[in-house]
Amino acid sequence: MRFTDGFIPTLREDPAEAEIISHKLMVRAGLLRKVAAGVYSWLPLGLKVLRKVEQIVREEMDRAGGLELLMPALQPAELWETSGRWQAYGDEMMRLTDRHEHSFCLGPTHEELITSIAKELRSYKDLPKCLYQIQMKFRDEIRPRFGVMRSREFLMKDAYSFHADQASLDRTYEAMQSAYSLIVERCGLSFRPVKAAGGLIGGAVSEEFMVLADTGEDVVVYCPDCSYAANLDTAASKWHTAAPDEPLKERVKVHTPEKTSVEEVADSLNISSDRLVKTLIFKTGEKTVAALLPGHKGLNPVKLAGILGVGEVALYEEDDFKARPDLISGFVGPVGLSDAVIIADHSLKTMRNFVVGANVKDYHWRDANVDQDFGVDVWADLVYAEPGELCPECGTGRLEQMRGIEVGHIFQLGVKYSDKLNAKYVDDGGIERPFIMGCYGVGVSRLVAATIEQKHDDRGIIWPASLAPFDIHLLLLSKDEEVKIDADNVYEELSSGYDVIYDDRQVSAGIKFADADLIGMPMQVIIGKKWLETKSAEIKLRATGERFEVEAGDLLKWIKDRRQRD
RNA sequence: CGGGGUGUAGCGCAGUUUGGUCCAGCGCGCCUGCUUUGGGAGCAGGAGGCCGGAGGUUCGAAUCCUCUCACCCCGACCA
Incomplete structure (x- = not known):
């Protein structure tokens, strides 16, 4: 395409609204x-990339x-009421x-709809099936940001699979796993699959x-040192050391006036914070939950929510404490605690003679012990994994952290939706059973932004060949009429095998160079001064900046060879 | 929703503290002409804004007051 026929409004300055490089x-x-x-509107150049992804x-x-299908974005409320998510999904x-006062939503996801369609799968003989669509999703994000990285309307590929047994689900899940790796690899990106939390969508x-x-x-x-990788929300670690081999003591009440934080209590008793067990009180619907963990560790709310099987947990606030006068903010402890579920971090199993709140204002217990002084309802991993701690899988590597952009997420859902929505098939014994399901999402528009986030320099975007809106950027830098005619011919010639953007604008060379680097096609073919002298073009590779002089007659062959090599 | 901030020409901004010197200004971009053409050209001329919106104070408001809308950043959410 000729630049003058296109619509590529480039900007010299960064837009004020943009924060991160890909958005800018x-x-x-x-x-x-x-x-x-x-x-956002996707302009022609952006849409070309989106379509390639x-x-x-x-x-x-x-x-x-x-198997591709297309479901509507517009969905009736009734469908969501049967799954209970019309309420659960909330403001998002x-x-x-x-006009008839019927309620609808713009689909944030399609489990409900696909499950209703899957009811057409009657028999185990129809299974397994994996259905997918590529379609706009709508989520009223609390805070949209970073351009299309987190937008309220975004293009997503969502797939759903239906199975008669777990083994079949496992096979499809693995197929999706490798498909996802291939997708991200084909976009030319370095990535990492990581263990994750199910969240609102759910699944083990x-x-x-x-x-x-x-x-x-x-x-x-x-x-x-090994392949272990997980989202911080779910990451585990081996961090607590074996129990100090000291005899269990009798608990003693100590006066700790005004000392409510872990540090203050530890200081006033002259102990380190890891000898203190903090008790955090949460509300989850009807239940009150007391989470116990060592004083020096942070509680991971996502893990706690997962254990409780709820979307999120909320810490007790002032008003909640007023409603429970037996719980004294700052002095809460498990000893004598009633009407609360006690969940303790595994590390407490090996702790002895620790300090806890006494449920009395200005007092703590010291030398408290599990079993002897209080019982634990649930043992669980409640804490954040921290860098430097030992890997939970190989046990020898020291964990490290890095940041990532989530471009895909795959889940084994089990029967969560099929059960609620009564989506069943008949098994080989003639018995009705709910489908075992999986679901698999790719953020298509986010993948475009993620690519730029990883592939750019200070001049602009560096498209990988697989996503570049055009294969070749042809620049005409001479005003000479004959050179222009030659360039037109080169454009025709290259267009026979490649998608070419031809900068035929009447603007200075500097502008053409700057725009070519900004919009980032992998290969620039420059026709300028050298053409007059030797009928040769200069080819510049965007990624490396390497330049090659290639004679007119060799252009097609050179480009073909080079592209095969890369 | 809580906290912080911003709305002035297509884009990026100054002017607002201390009302008048602003029937609003700068850079980029845009239009016309001439010159220029390998890394964001020069000269000359020109177009473009009811200063986010509504109401108020005042002789006079981009500037002060009230209300309102939009957008951005920090937190909870997620592809």
Whole structure:
């Protein structure tokens, strides 16, 4: 395409609204324009990239046995009421009412809808099936940000699989796992699959695909010595040492006036904070939960929510304490605690003679012990894994952290939705059973942003060949009429085998160079001074900056060879 | 929603503290002409803004007051 026929509005300056590099570059390079908070128009150049990612995703899904379909974005409330998520999804769901006062939402995800469709699968003979679509999703994010990285309307590939047994689900899950790796690899990105929490979508087994980038919103904990990698939300570690072999003592009440924080109590008793057990009180619907963990560790609320099987947990606030006069803020402890579920971190099993709150203002117990002084209802991993701690899998590597962008997430759902929505098939014994399900998502539009986040320099975007909107950027730098005619011919010639953007604008060379680097096609073919002298073009590779002089007659062959090599 | 901040030409900004010197200004971009053409050219001329919106104070408001809307950043959420 001739530049003058295209619509590529490039900007010299960074837009004020953009914070991260990919957002700045997407606006500056003319891929994207903002319409409202978290809502964007994709301009022609941006759409070309989006379509390329979409096509890669489609090809890999098809190869993995997926069947494409298209469901509506507009969905009736009734469907969501049967699964209970019309309420559960909360403010994040975009809701609307039609002229007949019927409630609808713009789909934030499609488990409900796909499950209703899957009811057509009647027999175990129809299984397994994996259905997918590539479609706009709508989520009224609390805080949209970073351009299309976290927007309220975004392109997603979502797939759902239906199985008669766990082994079948495992096979599809693995096929998706490798399909996802291939998708991210084909986009030319370095990434890491990591263990993840199910969240609102739910499910026991789940993995996220993280594109590594400093600006990523997620933290990945990984082991440099083995393959272990997990989202910080779920990452485990081996950190507590064996029990000090000291005899159990009788607990003693100590006066700790005004000492409410871990540090203050530890200081006033002249002990280190790891000899103190803190008790955090949470409310989860009807229940009150007391979480016990060592004083020097941080509580991971995602783990706690997972153990309790709820979407999120909320710490007790002032008003909650007023409603429970037996709980004294700052002095809460497990000894004598009633009407609360006690969940303790595994590390407490090996702790002895520790300090806990006494449930009396200004007092703590010292030399308290599990069993002897209080019981524990649930043992669990409640704490954050920290860098430097030992890997939970190999046991020898020291964990490290890095940031990542979640571009894909796969889940084993089990019967969570099929049960509620009464989606069943008949097994070989003639008995009705709910489908065993999996679901698999890729953020297609986010993948575009993630690519730029990883592939750019201070001049602009560096597209990998697989996603570049054009293969070749042809620059005409001479005003000479004959050279112009030659350049037109080169454009025709290259266009026979490649998608070419031809900068035929009447602007200075500097502008053409700057725009070419900004919009980032992998290969620039420059026709300028040397053409007059030797009929040769200069080829510049965007990624490395390498330049080659190639004679007119050799252009096609040179480009073909080079592209095969790369 | 809580905390912080910003709305002035297509984009990036100054002016607001201390009302008048602003029927609003700068850089980039845009239009016309001439010159220029290998890393964001020069000269000359020109177009473009009811200063986010509504109301108020005042002889006079981009500037002060009230209300309102939008957007951005920090937190909980997630592809």
